[in-house]
Amino acid sequence: MEAIRPVRRTLLRDRAYEAIRDAIVSGEIAPGAVVRDAELAELLGLSRAPVRDAFSRLVDEGLLESKPQSYTRVTPVVAAEVRDAAAVVGAMHELVTRAAVPRLLAEHIGAMRDSNVRFADAVRGGDVDGALRADDALHDVLVRVSGNRAAAATIARYSPLIRRLERRRFGEGGNCRSAGLHDELIDACAHGDVDKAVRVTAEIWRGLEGLADLVVPADLEVPADLADLDT
CATH class of the missing domain: 1.10.10.10 (Winged helix-like DNA-binding domain superfamily/Winged helix DNA-binding domain)
Structure with a gap:
């Protein structure tokens, strides 16, 4: 056997x-x-x-x-760490977008459009988990098509640091990422416009870096007396 x-x-x-x-x-x-x-x-x-x-x-x-x-x-949740992680992940997404756009097929564009419809529906419905899953699915198309395993591993490693703040802000009524920017990205991909697709990707991730500039709520800080606790 x-x-x-x-x-x-x-x-x-x-x-x-x-x-x-x-x-x-x-x-x-x-x-x-x-x-x-x-x-x-x-x-x-x-x-x-x-x-x-x-x-x-x-x-x-x-x-x-x-x-x-x-x-x-x-x-x-430390603002500087979120900002640094977003910068790194954003750079990786720009890299994979540049590599992926010339390789995209109609089925890939269709999958991205479907994901963005789910994303927009989830945002309107206040479905945090659904929005983030759809957002991941959209961008994962470009990651997979690029074939860049190093970039994929870097994105997987640092995205959770960003997601903690992004998810919290979205749950408090923030609109997460813009479905409109996603539409611009998808259209650029559909037309094979590499430079525009990279520019839109950069704009998306600049917005996420901006989340880190918001005041982190006090309840996300670690109480000082925890340092004395034993496992």
């Missing part, structure tokens, strides 16, 4: 990482909250080892911070 092989341990680690990351980004695990591997392992139905691996990755990506023998907690 060559096709039957043991499930790789890394799959459990990835499951733990994705679940904890998504809970942090959604705000289910709030900024400043202390997280414990034993508790999350029980909730996820996993052993502590993959959860610890996930913690290590999330610390590296800036969503968790850890003090050995003391605590592991969710990082606060």
Whole structure:
């Protein structure tokens, strides 16, 4: 039975990482909250080892911070870090857009238009998760068609830092990204206008960098006494 092989341990680690990351980004695990591997392992139905691996990755990506023998907690939303992440992710999206536009087929343009319809509907309906999923789906077309794995990995790494603030602002009544700008991007892609597509992409991401200039609410700051908590 060559096709039957043991499930790789890394799959459990990835499951733990994705679940904890998504809970942090959604705000289910709030900024400043202390997280414990034993508790999350029980909730996820996993052993502590993959959860610890996930913690290590999330610390590296800036969503968790850890003090050995003391605590592991969710990082606060820091304006400068969001701005830096948005600049990096935006540059990667410009790169993949430039590479992808000459390779786009009608089916790719159709998928982008469908995603933007879902995005606009979700924005009007106040569906935060739906809007962000549709937004990701639209831009992921360009990421996939570009074939640039390094850019894709960079986008995946730093997007959660942006999503925390973006999701919160959208949930408070912000309009997230503009469906109109998406239309401009899609039209440029459909006409094979690389330079315009890159310019619109840059405009979209400048708007996200601007989110970081807004005042971060006080409840996103980490209480000072958390530093004394043990895991």
